[in-house]
Structures are given as structure tokens and as C-alpha cells.
Amino acid sequence: MIHLKIDRLLGIMIYLLNRDTVSASALAGRFEVSVRTIQRDIETLGMAGIPVASTQGVNGGYSILKSFKLSKQLLSEQDYVLILTALKGLCSAYEHRGIEATFEKLLSLSPDGVDAEQNIHLDFSVLREGFHVRDYLSGIEDAIRKKHVIQFEYTNAEYVKSQRTVEPVVLTYKWYAWYLLGFCCEKQDYRMFRLTRMRNLGLTSAAFSNVHNNIEELLAQKNDHQPYFNIKLACSTELRIPIEECFPNSCITEIGDRELLIEFSVPANERGWFGTLLSFGSKVTVLEPTELKHRLIEHTKDILEAYLSHR
Numbered sequence: 001m002i003h004l005k006i007d008r009l010l011g012i013m014i015y016l017l018n019r020d021t022v023s024a025s026a027l028a029g030r031f032e033v034s035v036r037t038i039q040r041d042i043e044t045l046g047m048a049g050i051p052v053a054s055t056q057g058v059n060g061g062y063s064i065l066k067s068f069k070l071s072k073q074l075l076s077e078q079d080y081v082l083i084l085t086a087l088k089g090l091c092s093a094y095e096h097r098g099i100e101a102t103f104e105k106l107l108s109l110s111p112d113g114v115d116a117e118q119n120i121h122l123d124f125s126v127l128r129e130g131f132h133v134r135d136y137l138s139g140i141e142d143a144i145r146k147k148h149v150i151q152f153e154y155t156n157a158e159y160v161k162s163q164r165t166v167e168p169v170v171l172t173y174k175w176y177a178w179y180l181l182g183f184c185c186e187k188q189d190y191r192m193f194r195l196t197r198m199r200n201l202g203l204t205s206a207a208f209s210n211v212h213n214n215i216e217e218l219l220a221q222k223n224d225h226q227p228y229f230n231i232k233l234a235c236s237t238e239l240r241i242p243i244e245e246c247f248p249n250s251c252i253t254e255i256g257d258r259e260l261l262i263e264f265s266v267p268a269n270e271r272g273w274f275g276t277l278l279s280f281g282s283k284v285t286v287l288e289p290t291e292l293k294h295r296l297i298e299h300t301k302d303i304l305e306a307y308l309s310h311r
Contacts, residue, residue, distance in 0.1 A: 016064045017108040023061035080110035133195045144168045149206040153199045157269040169212045192222050232287040233262040246276050
């Protein structure tokens with residue numbers, strides 16, 4: 001309880017340092033306590049020597065005297081700009097009060113005006129994959145921190161459902177989606193689980209039975225085991241920009257004046273890139289692999305038959 005109050009007092013001080021005047025009700029909403037609790041916290045800050053001023057009226061509230069400064073000598077101004085830019089981008093991708101609190105702390109320590117000097121804005125809101133993924137991120141992160149086992153229903157890329165009991169190790173965003181690397185108790189091995197394919201997540205109180213070290217190495221190993229397609233496409237030069245947008249890591253070779261050879265690798269079990277290829281229709285030709293050409297043919301036939309049967 002004392003730890004929570006100290007964190008709140010520090011948070012209030014930093015929040016006020018970053019703003020001119022904040023009302024008691026705004027602070028109460030921010031820190032999820034009553035106005036009376038905020039008033040007591042302000043009194044505590046004053047007793048600790050923090051010069052908090054109180055103003056009355058419609059625009060009144062609390063503020064910290066401008067003469068009060070924290071040490072800002074650890075990093076250069078450019079360091080603060082880069083760190084704050086990165087934290088803002090992370091906030092846009094992932095709702096987490098801890099990230100917001102860290103941003104506030106860094107902002108309070110940075111030189112005046114640094115927040116306004118950022119000339120790069122990172123918007124990672126595309127990383128948000130829906131309400132259930134947002135809730136799962138929070139729950140799984142809590143389980144990782146507490147080293148507690150989780151349970152969920154999982155549907156794999158072949159649409160096969162199974163019940164999983166997992167020791168969650170780390171959350172990672174890759175292949176355009178959030179994944180969990182965890183130790184699967186049923187398989188007795190590490191597995192990657194895509195959060196959008198999880199349902200009925202259950203957070204248990206059961207502790208881990210294993211010690212999970214070298215997380216970076218574990219992630220690298222799972223990446224190495226991910227099957228990939230090495231794809232070769234042919235298309236006209238007019239499609240260069242759309243191809244570069246959809247497959248930014250592709251190698252592009254000009255064949256004459258009007259044709260391009262496109263080469264890239266994609267995770268074989270993911271579906272996003274397959275849909276992208278279909279969207280180009282007859283404007284691109286798959287040269288390799290043969291397996292992919294057959295898959296596109298069969299998929300196109302299924303689509304055609306489905307629409308013809310409903311005419």
C-alpha cells in the first residue's frame with residue numbers, strides 16, 4: 001500500500017512538472033483516486049518540500065513553481081528527442097499505463113521545449129489488432145511478469161482447434177501480427193502463438209515449472225524454424241511502386257524496359273501476403289515456386305465456383 005502511494009506521489013509530481021495547471025478532478029481521474037485523496041497527496045508533496053501552488057477559480061488547480069527543476073544533465077537534447085519520439089510511437093501501438101508514466105518522467109527531465117521539437121512522428125496504431133487482442137496483451141504480460149501459467153483455445157493456420165496450457169515467455173510483434181512465444185506443456189517445447197487465433201484466455205495461479213533463459217536466442221530459434229516460401233514474380237514496370245509497398249524487402253531486377261523480376265521470402269503459414277498476391281490478379285505472374293502457382297490456381301477456381309453457384 002505504501003509502495004502504491006509513493007508511486008502515485010511521484011506520478012503526480014511528474015504530471016504537474018509537465019503542465020501549467022491541473023485541476024484536482026483531472027488528477028483524480030488520471031490516477032484513479034478520489035479528489036480528497038489528491039488533496040491529501042498534494043499536502044504530502046508540500047510537506048516533502050515540493051513547491052506546489054494552488055489557484056482558485058474556473059481555471060484553477062495545482063501547479064509546481066517554475067523555479068523548481070529536476071536534474072536534466074544525463075542526456076543531450078537530441079537524446080531526449082529520440083527517446084520521447086520512440087515512446088510516443090510505442091504509446092500509439094500498445095495501451096500501457098507504464099509506458100505513459102515513463103513518457104511523463106522523461107518529459108519532466110528533458111530540456112524545455114523538447115517535446116515540441118520532434119521532427120519525426122511514429123504512428124504504430126496499425127499494431128492494434130482489436131479489442132480482444134488488446135485485453136490479451138495486458139493479461140499475458142501480467143502472467144509473464146508473475147511467471148504464471150495460462151490456458152487458451154488455439155486455432156492454427158490449418159483451422160485445427162486445440163486446448164493449450166502454456167508458460168508465457170515473451171510477446172513479440174512480427175509478420176504483421178502480435179505473437180506469444182511460450183513453452184507449451186502439451187508439446188513440451190517452445191511454440192509461437194498468434195494472439196488473433198487465441199480464444200477463452202484463462203490466467204491461472206499455477207507457477208512455471210521451467211526456467212526460461214536466453215529469450216533472444218529462443219526467439220531466433222523459432223524464427224529459424226518458421227517455414228518460408230522463396231517467391232519469384234514477373235510484372236510490368238508500372239507495378240514497381242505497389243510491389244515495393246507490399247513487399248518492401250523484395251529484390252527487384254529490371255528485365256528490359258517494360259518488365260520486372262521480383263524476388264522475396266514470406267512465412268509459408270501466414271495468409272496476408274497470399275491475399276496481397278491475389279489482389280494483383282493477372283497483373284503479376286508467379287514464376288516460382290510451383291507449389292504456390294498450383295495453390296493460386298485452386299484458390300481462384302474455388303472463388304469462381306462459389307460465385308457462379310450463387311448467380
